[in-house]
Amino acid sequence: MNEVKLTCISCPVGCQITVRMDGDEIVAITGNSCPRGAAYARQEVIAPHRVIATSVKVEGGALPLVSVKTDKPIPKHLIPQLMELVKSLSISAPIAIGQVVAHNILGTGANLVATRQVGIQSDES
Amino acid sequence: MTAYRTDVVVIGGGAAGLAAAAVAANAGQETLLVERETAPGGVLEQCIHPGFGVHRYNAELTGPEFAARLVDELDTSGAKVLTRRTVLAIDRTTGAVETVGPEGRRTINAQTVVITTGARERPFGALRIPGPRPAGIFTAGLAQKLVNLHNLLPGHRALILGSGDIGLIMARRLHLEGVEVVGVLELKPFPGGLTRNVVQCLDDFGIPLHLSRTVTAVHGTDRLTGVTTAAVDEAGRPIPGTEQEFTVDTLILSVGLIPEAELVNQFVAIDPINRGPRVDSKWQTNVPWLFAAGNGVAVFDLVDVVAAAGAAAGQFAAQFADGDRTSRPEIPLIRGDNVTHLVPTALDPSVATTVHLRVPRPMERAQVRIGNGIVSRRFIGVRPAEMVEMEIPLEAMADLARLPEVKVEVIAV
Numbered sequence: 001m002n003e004v005k006l007t008c009i010s011c012p013v014g015c016q017i018t019v020r021m022d023g024d025e026i027v028a029i030t031g032n033s034c035p036r037g038a039a040y041a042r043q044e045v046i047a048p049h050r051v052i053a054t055s056v057k058v059e060g061g062a063l064p065l066v067s068v069k070t071d072k073p074i075p076k077h078l079i080p081q082l083m084e085l086v087k088s089l090s091i092s093a094p095i096a097i098g099q100v101v102a103h104n105i106l107g108t109g110a111n112l113v114a115t116r117q118v119g120i121q122s123d124e125s
Numbered sequence: 126m127t128a129y130r131t132d133v134v135v136i137g138g139g140a141a142g143l144a145a146a147a148v149a150a151n152a153g154q155e156t157l158l159v160e161r162e163t164a165p166g167g168v169l170e171q172c173i174h175p176g177f178g179v180h181r182y183n184a185e186l187t188g189p190e191f192a193a194r195l196v197d198e199l200d201t202s203g204a205k206v207l208t209r210r211t212v213l214a215i216d217r218t219t220g221a222v223e224t225v226g227p228e229g230r231r232t233i234n235a236q237t238v239v240i241t242t243g244a245r246e247r248p249f250g251a252l253r254i255p256g257p258r259p260a261g262i263f264t265a266g267l268a269q270k271l272v273n274l275h276n277l278l279p280g281h282r283a284l285i286l287g288s289g290d291i292g293l294i295m296a297r298r299l300h301l302e303g304v305e306v307v308g309v310l311e312l313k314p315f316p317g318g319l320t321r322n323v324v325q326c327l328d329d330f331g332i333p334l335h336l337s338r339t340v341t342a343v344h345g346t347d348r349l350t351g352v353t354t355a356a357v358d359e360a361g362r363p364i365p366g367t368e369q370e371f372t373v374d375t376l377i378l379s380v381g382l383i384p385e386a387e388l389v390n391q392f393v394a395i396d397p398i399n400r401g402p403r404v405d406s407k408w409q410t411n412v413p414w415l416f417a418a419g420n421g422v423a424v425f426d427l428v429d430v431v432a433a434a435g436a437a438a439g440q441f442a443a444q445f446a447d448g449d450r451t452s453r454p455e456i457p458l459i460r461g462d463n464v465t466h467l468v469p470t471a472l473d474p475s476v477a478t479t480v481h482l483r484v485p486r487p488m489e490r491a492q493v494r495i496g497n498g499i500v501s502r503r504f505i506g507v508r509p510a511e512m513v514e515m516e517i518p519l520e521a522m523a524d525l526a527r528l529p530e531v532k533v534e535v536i537a538v
Contacts, residue, residue, distance in 0.1 A: 006324075008321070009325045011185070011321075012179065012319055012321060014319055050329070051175055052301070054173070054302075055173065055276070063274070067173035067187060067189050067273065069173075079301070083303075097189075115187040116189035
């Protein structure tokens, strides 16, 4: 039996959660204030996942970059590959908030979505 | 010179200003929002990470997504927005707002002015670190703007001074973009930001956090070549003999935010600890036609609370513009033990009031007492990084109104 102590990152509260494990099996989860915390703790000890927010280059836009995020958490160990992939991407304006910039990134089932709108570059900008 | 006449003018189109203008317009007042950037949104536009909106929208949004919702609400309200327009001055007697923009100078005459100018970062100069002034030293917010809005990296190898949320967020952001982040230093013996952020910004990437350490010297002529750090005692003073050198070309500073009060600090009462205008339960300053809300009053931590503050200020500003000039006797709110930031600093007993405060050190179990216990509530795990919010219900106001002043204190229990 061993205990894994972790901080939930699902919301700003940051509950201190204890996961009691028997080898690879989760025996008990305590310290969470809501179900999301239990789900986070379970996933965290098995295979940590993270939502990643970054920027993608824009072609022909009023702004040079569009902020994006993964629409679901992705395996933490894929973060370096994700950043390499993002460096190679570019997307043309106009871009709508929520628009998918890249589908099923690295086979995770998560999409990269725009978190802001970007208009077409005008002569003024 | 062209002059605008309106009922309510809101200065600053970040979270507080967007909410204030939308509420004032929805209340039937002709409302003008003045914003110096090309589009409203304020600092939210560069905060591309999720974590916003848990309370206001029951969702975990990125900064730009939160701002987009506020902008939608503003558009629906019918408030007018002037962008690329900077306020130069507010006349203390007439209330006239002098502005400048690409179309030239404009004066705005309104019944009511709402100040929602946000906060600025404490700059390197304020730290008074003696020595050269090489390039490569950035405040964290500036670095964030460069990376997230302008596609520019501040440097290649960075040390971050200050473990507040902005410093932690930028440690992760810079690391993700290929900058070698050698560590984060924190003056205090505890992290400045949320534990959640220490985990997902530092622990996730193996970025070390050095508590009770600070920067004592910077080196380099044209460009930063390195910094000297030292351990500090309980008073924050460097301890001789504990120096360590870091070879870096970039120093990122996350050493505090200061409310932007330049427009009003010559004629409005300023709270010396909040460093913004003193406001009452209605977000009204000591100048009756001037209201203020958001980070321009005191630095808040949740944008949901900032938007709610802006909305409340907009509501009361609209009432004032509409002709409600009733002025009730107010009771000063004063700081007792363990209270640093405190908003409001005066109580209007006719308005249910939320008190916002910060404690100077982490307290496992604390009791907030208002008016020597007329209202009190226990909290678990209060920390300086997280503002404590406490409601004073209307039912308690009669008792509080009998006191000459109402003390707000936090006691360890």
